[in-house]
Amino acid sequence: MPSLKQTVSALYRELKEQTSQYNPPVQKTILNLAMATFGKTRFASHIKFISTCLHRLKFNANITHESSYLRRSSLALNQCSRKLMRSALSTMTDRKTHFDLQMRNLRSELTSQLSDTKHARHLIHMANSQLFQFISQIKTDRLKRLDSTGLVNQRKASAAHHKLVVTIPPNLALTEDERSVLSKGLNFVPLDYSPKEFDIRQDVDAFYRRLRLKYHFQDESPNDNSDPDPFENLQPKRSTWTPPPGENKIIDKVINRCRDELEPYLKSKATYKPNMSQNELSALKKLKANRDIIIKSADKGGAVVVWDSNLYTEEANRQLSDVSTYTKLNADPNPASQEAVSRKVKDLIKQKKLPASAKSRIHPCPQIANFYMLPKIHK
Structure with missing residues (x-):
């Protein structure tokens, strides 16, 4: 199954071929309007998915609640997860609003360039419908996987x-x-019998790195000048680079809050209850x-x-x-x-x-x- 980036690239190239009869300035406006529409659809889908997760899912730290240390750690991680998701909702809503404004400006520009925009807007609508169906299927499958792993119902894990x-x-x-x-x-x-502080810190730091990487590369635009390399995603990623703090204040605040709330538990002398x-x-x-x-x-x-x-x-x-x-x-x-x-x-x-x-x-x-x-x- 192709990735979201590959699907957007394919739709972009297909739309470029379908609008080749227009002069270059008009075609550029059509393609820019299509990309803005794709962006709005993508963020609207993300907002709906995260909202569904917040209402349906019960978060856990994937550890058994057999000691007060684990209960407190799990509670802190749950709170951080919900705060992070609410922060993501706020950021994505802002991005969706940005694309709304961009679409209105591009529609006005296209109207000034073409006397009849029905054909161009129909092509954009058809491409966007394909993208919406693709994203909807991804989100549905992801919710099913979350359900099957027990994030919705923890009774299987505890039984x-x-x-x-x-x-x-x-x-x-x-x-x-x-x-x-x-x-x-x-x-x-x-x-x-005792929590390994180094391993826990290593895991949460890897989680913080993934957050920063997701935000840093979220606006990568598809490259329509070359065909995608089918072997590119199969090559192992060796980079250990982490985006520096300061790119997003909300992510920085959430990471700092998680560190502050986890620190007392990492420093405690608590031990696990043996299973x-x-x-x-x-x-x-x-x-x-x-x-x-x-x-x-x-x-x-x-x-x-x-x-x-x-x-x-x-x-x-x-x-x-x-x-x-x-x-x-x-x-x-x-x-x-x-x-x-x-x-x-x-x-x-x-x-x-x-x-x-x-x-x-x-x-x-x-x-x-x-x-x-x-x-x-x-x-």
Whole structure:
């Protein structure tokens, strides 16, 4: 799915082709009016989305509320989130008003240049309708994702969810504490006993950086002079640059307020309430050190399977010996495949069928996939 920037660029180029019959000054006015209309539509959609979030979503810090320290930290982050969203609403409303004024001026200018503006305004309306449908779909999908991750309803996060523990063979010995640990699931994370101040500061600083970058690059206009590079967004971003304070007073104020409210909790000596007993922690270490078992998730993820390592190896050999499904190779095919792919990509770049940036997608050290098995547990 194309990004919003790519969609606006495509609509801009299409509109430029459709208005090529007009003289350059008139065409420029039409395109400027279209971009102002696109800007108003974009900010109106953002305002509606954030307003919906403020009314529907219940924010959380993605941490369990098992200590007063975590409750206070979560409350501070929730308050900062809501303040930031309200500040964003205010800023976006101002931007929408700016585009309204710009559209009125451009309409007047277009009327003075053309005796009949119906055709030009119809083209702008059709392009803007496509943009509105695209943005609406993005916002709808985003709300669904927020709902599914539990930001609207936290009951799933707080409810105890234990998985079935299955052993192969059935008489494989496990203690009650080991079964208790495994029933928590393979995605369960034990809590440390004390908050790590450095990690928390690193996370919130990364959040502040994203805020400043979003604002700094929000007004980037699409470049209609060149075709978009499909490999550009696939290249990893190595920059660590952060826009300096002072570009937006509201963002600066919110960041400073968040820092002030979080500081007392970061400096406190509070500790987490552990989410595992001492016996469970000991059982976890024992399971980790046990080389006689293989622990895997079931095929559909509804159970945790503890497999005797000898039986696991036997089953793997049995499956791999099926010559109708697997073929034994005498050598690693990756180097030859890598060379063929690299040669083909370079040839296509020389023929101007691929941009030079496509070379960056050639993996320098391809690896052979690992073979593993997920048991199927019948209900």
